Amino acid sequence: MKYKPLFIYLFISSVFLTLVSSIWKIMATLQGLKLTEINLNINFLLALFLSLAFILIGKKFNHLIKIVILSLIFTFFYILINEGAPIWYNIGILLICLFFTNRLKNYDLNFLREDFISEKIIFDFLSLFAIVFFAFVILFPFYLMFVTSFKTQAALLFNPLDLSISLTNNLTETFKSYFVIFNTYDFGRYIYTSSIVSIGTVIITLIFAIPAAYAVARLNFFGKTFLSTSILIIYMFPAIVLVIPLYTVFSQLGLRNSIEGLLIVYTATTLPVAIYMLQGYFKSIPKEIEDAGLMDGQNWFGIIVKIIIPLSLPAIASVALYVFMIAWNEFLFSLMFLDNPKTFTLSRAINHLTGDAETPRQYLMAGSVVVTLPILLIFVYFEKYLVSGLTAGSVKG
Amino acid sequence: MTDTLSKIEKRTAYTLLLPAVFLVFAIVLFPIFANIWISFKEVQLKDIRIPEPRAKKIVKIIPEDKSKLRIVYRLRNSSLIQDINNIKFSDRLPINIEPVDLDSRCEFKSKKIICNFGNWEAGYKENFEILIQNTNNKEIDNKVIRDQKPKLSGDADNILLTTKFTLKNFKNVFNENEFLDLLLTTFYFTFFGTIGAIIFGMFAAQLVNQKFYGRTFMRSILLFPYVGPVVALAYTWTLMLDPNSGTLNALLVNFGIIDKPINLLGQKYLILSLFGFEIKLRLALTTVIMFEIWRYFPLAFLFILARLQAVPKDLYEAAEVDGAGPFRKFINITLPQITAILSILFMIRFIWNFNKFEDIFLLTGGASGTRTLPINVYQQGFAVSNIGMGSAVSIVIVMLLIIFMIIYFKLIGKRANEV
Incomplete structure (x- = not known):
């Protein structure tokens, strides 16, 4: 032994x-x-x-x-x-x-x-x-x-160790922070803005990226290798080095404090990775199917809409979810470009709440739950697609 | 025939690419080059606004004579630094109303007062008065007059477009006493954040690669920190680590591990004595690195797990036959299989952590020894309001990034295709 x-x-x-x-x-x-x-x-x-x-x-x-x-x-x-x-x-x-x-x-x-x-x-x-x-x-x-987010200021200060949720209180008392952020701090508007910006970014990015990715994947043209390597290099450049020139130009063009400005910037910064992810998938579609389409007299628009898009729906879903996540969570540009509370996104609004030291922390956390919950639910529900999007695009983060 | 076909193909390709390429050029590549331009200029945040001539119209009623009105235009140059040249002014008057004794700079033509004010120096102010009267001698409706807004135009140099350059920004960036400290902080943050995330990611991947009850659930929640919005997570951490009423400090005090709360995010150094040596630990920086690891190890986890699942099972079976234990299997089979992905991960994550802004900004704002290069861009550009300096720091970042990328493509670029 x-x-x-x-x-x-x-x-x-x-x-x-x-x-x-x-x-x-x-x-x-x-x-x-x-x-x-x-x-x-x-x-x-x-x-x-x-x-x-x-x-x-x-x-x-x-x-x-x-x-x-x-x-x-x-x-x-x-x-x-x-x-x-x-x-x-x-x-x-x-x-x-x-x-x-x-x-x-x-x-x-x-x-x-x-x-x-x-x-x-x-x-x-x-x-x-x-x-x-x-x-x-x-x-x-x-x-x-x-x-x-379910606690009161007094309870939090009295015993920071007590993290139990008391079920004996009535509902209005428990959800008070949520009522306050929606009524006083106008979070309904911010949810709306954030949704518009995120969904808008997804749609515009896909409209720009699908044709470009198709061209990179399938067509021969001068400068193709240069373009496909530069996509990744461009993607490596961080937002922080773009911020000052964009801020100055956007101020002079009057694009600050506008949803359009945010949409342009989000689309441009997510385009390289969207093109990169999509072209990889497009290459895996057998070329014979497209040739059949060409025989039927389809032009490139017909091929993309009738053949490529239906065949690559899973990849498009991955890209869409990934882009949505980036746009929903984005903070730096919304901090730089938005200073009018009417145009705030959720992230920017929560950051604005902390600007006032008096803001009780349970409101801050209620706001945080409001911004976190949708993205986590989407993640859990569409995990398969989002994980493949993350793996392909996760050189960035 | 083939020639025309390839021409058509080329043209189609360019048409398809043009919108995307144009947008990326305008929003991503143009700013990188614009940084070079701005970094050689002395520009403050307040100079960005193009100076414009402004006029505030005030209508004063003359009680003795209702058929006359006095209009005062408060004219000014909106900029305190720059001149405006060739200023044109125009304001429309209703029918039957005419100005009396018009200023010599102005004329009255087709119901419009048109003035040529010439040049206004920086900070120029003037109260410009006009007396108007109704030709019918009736009372003038002053509301109509008030609602009509005057139009002004003028030419001003855009400070960003002038060709005055200076090296001052770069001198300041490099001569700053703290530049070395800034660089060191950035490297500490980047290096330990990257290594920590990869080590934790490797453990997690190894874990999820086994079979156990609740494995899919585990895989989902391991990705939560990365999927959640940075704003919400950073503020939750701030709250958790708060010295006065944060949960972590309260727990440590409750169980008698520490005597009094530690300000984990606001204290620059923590002095530890180990074996008689005094070690100064960068406390706030360490905490920020912890957050960084917590938030980004899921990415390393995802990559490594994907690689682990591709390792052929018979390799392990063969090793078992040869009498290798779990430890030997890990060292001799798993590790060699994942070194390629680990090195790629290291380079990519290194570059990204190097550029990380939001996490540090939200946790400490760059205080207590956590100021990295990206934080410095923000502080110079927007806190100190020196756009030129901020751009100069951006250029330093871009330069370092290019060096990293060259190293990356030299070392790993070819290998990346094999994985």
Whole structure:
């Protein structure tokens, strides 16, 4: 019997259980529980005993009975050692423990004799921990944004740790921030402007990009290679170096504070990537289909409208969603070009809210939810298309 | 025959390309060159407006004689810096109304008062008065007079179009004591932001490449930080890290990890003592880099995952037969398979992080040691209002970018097609 795998198993599994129960404790604290001790050392010892007991018992009992009994014992000692906490918190501990021991199903002393078992154990627990870690780190800010928008200023200042949403309040009280931003700060108008700008950008970009991409993909002309390499290079130039000349020219032409100005700039900055993505797809369409179209006496317009567009709808959807996302989230140009509240986009409006230090943060977060929610819903719903758009266009960001 | 066909093809291609190419030229390429022009000029934000002659019309009633009205035009040059030449003025009067004792610069022709004011120097002001009377000796309806707006025109040099150049902006950019610091901050931010995002992306990709319950859900939420609008996310982070009532500080204080809240976004240095050495950590910069990693690791994740899924499964099976453990498999199979994509990612993300503006601007505004080159463009151009300086900094960025791109295409350009 080698002892190295045993020690590694004990150490890693105990660390894992301790960390997961600590994360649970942090989350519980954020629901307003008054817990002030993490007790890492004692919990680690407790987890160590559980892991040891588990591996020693081995497969002598039915798995289900074993994990239930061990989890109950662990939870009992956990409650004894840690501060008093409500029932739901302890049930959470029990569930974590059940999940953990169920995960250990294969583990007994024989299993530890397998080849490379230490590495396998490390990889096993590391990936399990990574799932918890990534989910927590990514979702927490979104959760914070969402919850804060339902809070009142007083509650936020009184206990910043209490992130629970109270369901006892009436609806008007809970959604007060949303009523305020729509009534007082005119967010309805900003949603309208943002939608017009984003959808407009998508439409104009596609109208410009589809013919150009077709030409790059299919036709022979002087300067073709030069053009297709310069598309990517142009795309690499950032908005920040365009801002000053565009600002001066737009001021002199009176295009600042206008939706048209924004549309022109957004279209021009997304065109290179749209052309780049579309021409790649157009090249994959068999040329024979087009030749058939030519035989039927179609000109290039007919070929694009009747053959290319219907065949490349998925690619067009990807480009459209990607361009929509860029235009909806865009901030720099809207900051530079818009200073009249009547022409604000959502992003610019939220930035404008912070200009006044008195603006309560729950309004700010309600605004943030309003701008974030549509794009996340679109993303979740059209994930397939948007992911392929992101992969193709994600040299930029 | 073939010749004409290829000619037609060429013409079609140019027709199809023209609109897109024109737009990109006007909005993307033109500004890059315009930057060069502006950067050699001394231009302030307020100079951008083309100076124009203005007149405010005030109608004064003369109580003794209702058939007469006094009109005062408050004339001025809108610019305090530039002259306007060859100013023409015209205002229309209703039927039967005529001016009395018109100024010598003006004449009354076909119901219009037309004046030739000549030149106005910068900041010029004048109260120009006209007396008008009704030829029928009836009362004049002063509302009609008031509603008629005068027209003015004049020629002014556009300061942007003059040929006065100076090297002052570039001297200022490079002589600034902080230029080296600015460059270093930019490189720290860019380098660590890129490396961090790639490392986290690699872990996440490795994770999602395994089978586990809720894998598709995991893949979706891993992309949330990148898909969400930067404004909302940056303000959420600001709120979370706030020293007075932010959740993170409250948590750390609650569990006794720190004694008093730390201003993670507003404190330039954090002094750590490790093994007797004092380390000065750029705190605000580190926090901003963390945000950057959090927001952009999904991109690295997406790329690496796509590559991982293309790695042939039999490679792993063969390695298993040869007796390789998970660690050896990762080092000897996975890593060599993804080095190409990692290097491409590094270069591309490096260039993009180098240009990052919004994230830092929204989190710190460039304060507490987080001023990078793009932030400096904004600060020079719009906070200090020196457009010329801002353009000069833009030129520095463009120069560095061109260097990066040359390196990129030399090192990876050929390899990119293989992946």
